[in-house]
Amino acid sequence: MTHAASITNAAEWMKGAALGDRRALSRFCRLLDDLSALDSAARSEVLRALYSEVAPRGTWTLGITGSPGAGKSTLVSALLHQLRALGKRCAVLAIDPTSPFSGGALLGDRIRMQDHFQDPEVFIRSLATRGAHGGLSRSTADQLRALRLWGAEVILVETVGVGQDETDVAAVADTTCVVLTPGMGDDVQANKAGILETADVFAVNKSDRPGAERVVSDLQSMLALGRITRGADAGPIFGARHSGAGALPQRSSTGEGAEYWEPPIVQCSASLGQGIAELMAALTQHRDWLNNTDAGRERLVERRLRSARTQVLAAVVDVLRRDHGASLDELSHAVAAGRLDAHSATTQLIAVLGSSAGVVTDRT
Numbered sequence: 001m002t003h004a005a006s007i008t009n010a011a012e013w014m015k016g017a018a019l020g021d022r023r024a025l026s027r028f029c030r031l032l033d034d035l036s037a038l039d040s041a042a043r044s045e046v047l048r049a050l051y052s053e054v055a056p057r058g059t060w061t062l063g064i065t066g067s068p069g070a071g072k073s074t075l076v077s078a079l080l081h082q083l084r085a086l087g088k089r090c091a092v093l094a095i096d097p098t099s100p101f102s103g104g105a106l107l108g109d110r111i112r113m114q115d116h117f118q119d120p121e122v123f124i125r126s127l128a129t130r131g132a133h134g135g136l137s138r139s140t141a142d143q144l145r146a147l148r149l150w151g152a153e154v155i156l157v158e159t160v161g162v163g164q165d166e167t168d169v170a171a172v173a174d175t176t177c178v179v180l181t182p183g184m185g186d187d188v189q190a191n192k193a194g195i196l197e198t199a200d201v202f203a204v205n206k207s208d209r210p211g212a213e214r215v216v217s218d219l220q221s222m223l224a225l226g227r228i229t230r231g232a233d234a235g236p237i238f239g240a241r242h243s244g245a246g247a248l249p250q251r252s253s254t255g256e257g258a259e260y261w262e263p264p265i266v267q268c269s270a271s272l273g274q275g276i277a278e279l280m281a282a283l284t285q286h287r288d289w290l291n292n293t294d295a296g297r298e299r300l301v302e303r304r305l306r307s308a309r310t311q312v313l314a315a316v317v318d319v320l321r322r323d324h325g326a327s328l329d330e331l332s333h334a335v336a337a338g339r340l341d342a343h344s345a346t347t348q349l350i351a352v353l354g355s356s357a358g359v360v361t362d363r364t
Helices: 003-018 020-033 040-052 070-084 109-116 139-149 210-225 276-292 295-322 325-336 343-354
Strands: 061-065 088-096 123-128 154-158 176-182 201-203 251-253 259-261 264-269
Touching: 003 020, 003 040, 003 139, 020 040, 020 123, 020 139, 040 139, 061 070, 070 088, 070 109, 070 154, 070 276, 088 109, 088 139, 109 123, 123 139, 139 154, 139 295, 176 276, 201 276, 210 264, 210 276, 264 276, 276 295, 295 325, 295 343, 325 343
Parallel strands: 061 154, 061 176, 088 123, 088 154, 176 201, 201 264
Antiparallel strands: none
């Protein structure tokens, strides 16, 4: 696609998306996912146009993450039913893994959401990770911006089946729901740090199966071990109170006027429709805490800063690969052969970047 055609199409599709046209939004999201195929000038202009548009405020981004087979897609579909009953315009970004061997991706998560395909107020987009780590796609942040421009009131981001250290969703989501299930080694997972520390709400899905109470007990034990620091918060002791399906979080204070959030543990079964209303209530209560307390607003600011840093670092990596691939390969071979250490290679790469383009920190 040529530079001029890309810019013309992007402008038309953004305008259509802002007017609520799902087809225009779909085409624009596809362009954002394929930006690497454009020349540098076209890529920059598309992104400048996207971020110069004023997107509606108040969009709630809800992250759904957990291990493979936890039932995340079915749970997202069940939550969509709850949100649509409230009249909310919704969007879903379903992230699927890209094969490191073939480079392909199945993009099959949305199969479990086919109840919503004909709903004009629901937009579902599947994305491949394309080599990105952390459970998301490289274009996730740009896609979220486009969905807000379309007018999505709630955006659900379903990550790939993630491991303990794949926590990027917590940087882009306002509320993060970690999904666990019985019978998948969760008694071991619950005793390890990582993804569980990102949870604002725990959903123990497939709770109609044996072992659900064991998962809840293990989570309670882990959360009661001690004080967990989350982001910029000197976090509380997350003693999640649980009294069966639908237990809601408690609000307390760690000091004068300093409320904190205790993640609840909600048992549910998405395939049977059990506990979904209770889970939705817990998620909504977290959103209200974010918006209505000083501690919640501070956490939102911290998360958005973390997301911005992640985007900048990803952009740096893209520039290195695209514009300095030869230098990157040469230095990588030197490190692999033992002729150079990684720190020295990094220093040389920074020098290459600095010589090709200055860093502007003040435009006054």
